Amino acid sequence: MAVNLPPATPAALAAPLPAISSELEIRIRKRFPNPEGSFNLNVHFRALAGFTVLFGASGAGKTTLLDCIAGLSDPDEGRIAVGGEELYESEKKRNVAAWKRRIGYVQQDLALFPHLTAEENVGYGLRALSVGDRRTRSREMLALFRIDHLRDRRPGQISGGERQRVALARALVTEPRALLLDEPLATLDRPTKSALVADLRRWNQEHRVPILFVTHNGEEVFALGDEVIVLNAGRILSQGRPHEVMQAPRLETVAHLSGVENIFDATVLALHETRGTMRCRLGTGEVELETPVVRAEVGSRLRVGIRAGDLLLATTEPHGLSARNILPGTIRRLVQRDVVISAMVECGGSEFEVHLTLAARDALHLAAGKNVWLVVKTHSCHLLETDSKVNPLRNS
C-alpha cells in the first residue's frame, strides 16, 4: 500500500561480467500452449563456468529452457550463444542443429540407450574417434565416475544411481562446451546424491564449463549452486548467490519455493531504524513480532515469512534469551513426516508451523492441547515482497 521503494536489483545482474570464453548467453522468448492457458518463457541471463542452478516449481519452464539451449526445441525469438559462438539468433535466422551444438544434455529420464552396454553408451558420443581411442576414453570416464565394473551391463541391469552416473559420464566424455542437467539427482537418496555431486565438481574443476542444473529441491541449490536463478511461470524472479536468494528470500514466490512454511500478512506498528528493527502485527490477531527493518511507513502492510525449522518451542516460559519474540501459544496438532514432526501452534489468532525432531517431541512430552512458548529470532523473520516494492535495508 504505502510501501514505495525502488525495485530490488539482484547484485549479480548489475555488476558487469568479465568476458569468459565458455560463457553461456541466453535471451529467449517462447510462447507455447499449455492446458492452463498459454505460457510465455521469457528469460535473459548469462551463465559463467561453474554451477548455475535453475530453481523453480514444475511448470516454471525449466525443461523448455534447456530444450531451447540444446537445440531440441526452437524459441520464438532471441539469441543463444556459447563461448561467443551464436547457436541461435532469430534476427539472423541462425539456428545450429542440435547435433552440431556440442552441448551436453542429461535429460530428466536419462534416456540411456537400452540396447547398448554402459561402455557403449558412454562411447556413443565419441563417433569421430577410432575404436581403440573410443574404448580408452570411455573406460577412463567410467573409472572417473566409479562405474567401471558395470561396463558390460545394459541399462536395464543396473541401479538407478548407477544409471545416473552412466548418463553423466556419457554427456561429459564428449567434452561439451556447456552442460545441461535436468533434475539428475531427483530420484537419488542422499548419500548417492552427495557422492555424485562430488564427482561432478571434480570434473568441472578441470573443465570449467557453464553447468545449468535444474532442480525444484531447495537443498540441492545450497549443495551445488555458485549461482542460482529462480524461475517462475517462465520468468526469472531472482538471481544471485544461493544464500542471498534462498536464505533471505525477498520475493514471496521464492519463499514458497524454497520452503518457507509460515507466511503471514503483517502491519507495521513502529519503526526503530537506528536499531535496525521494527514491530509488526500479524494478520488481524494480537501477535506482535520484532522483525528487521525495511523502508516502510507505520501502518503499511507487508508479508512476513518464517521457516518452520527456524522456530524454537519451550514448555516453560524462557528467560534470558537473546531472541526478541517469545510468544505464548497452544499446540493444535502434531503431524509426523518421515523423521520430522510438524507442530501446528496457535498463538493469538495466528497458526505457526514448527519443525521438531522425534526426540524433542518425546523429551518435552508434546501433544495436542499443550501450552508452549514459541521463540522467534528477529532475523528469522523475512519480509517478502509480492511485487518488488519492499527492499530490506540490510541488503542494500
Added chain:
Amino acid sequence: MNWEAFWLTVRLAALVSTLLVVIGIPIAYWVSYSRWRWKFLVEAAVALPIVLPPTVLGFYVLVALGSRSPLGRWWESITGHPLAFTFEGLVIGSLLYSLPFAVQPFAASFGAVDRTLLRASASLGHSPLQTFRRIVLPLSRAGLVTGFALSFAHTLGEFGVVLMVGGNIPGVTRTISIDIYDQVEMGNYSSANQAAAVLLVISFVVLSVVYGVNRRVWAVGPWR
C-alpha cells in the same frame, strides 16, 4: 505336389520380402517422422492393397506393365521382351500387393522408439540419419522381422494379382496357389491337398515367428 510351382513361389516370396525391406524402410522412415500435412494421403495409398480386391490391383498393374504403357515400353526397349506375364512383372505386382505388410510394422516400430533416445542421440552429436541407423533400427528389430515375415507369407499365398499379371505359365509365373486351383479344377484332390497342407504349415510357421518376436517379454526387450 508340383515342386516347380513350390520353389517358384518360395523364390518369389523371398525376393519380394527382401526387396520390401530395402524399399519399405525409407518409406516407413518418412511416414514415421514427416510432419507434412498431407502425409495421411500417402499412408492411405500405401495401405490400399489391404482392402483392394487383388484382381483390381492386378488389373491396374497389368495395364501399367503392358506394352502400351511407358514403363512397359521402357522395359521392352532395354530387355527386348515385355514385362507382363513374366517373373519380373510378377515381382513388381507382388511388391505393390505386399507393400503395406512391410511398411506398417516398420513404421509402427520406428514410431514406438522413445523420442527421448533420439533427443539424447542428437545432443551427443549424431545426425538424424546416424541416429536412425544406430538407435532406431536396432530397437526396431521385432518390427523389421515382423514386416519381413508378413510380406513373405502374404506373397506366398497371393492368387488374384498373380493370375492377372503373370497368367499361368509353368516355371515362370505359375505359383503354388494357382497350381492348387488348377489341380482342383482337374479333380486332382490329393495333389491339391498336399500343396495346400504345405502352404498351411509354412504360413503357420511364419506367423509363429511373427508372434514369437512380438511376445510381450521380448517386445519389452531382453535389454530392459
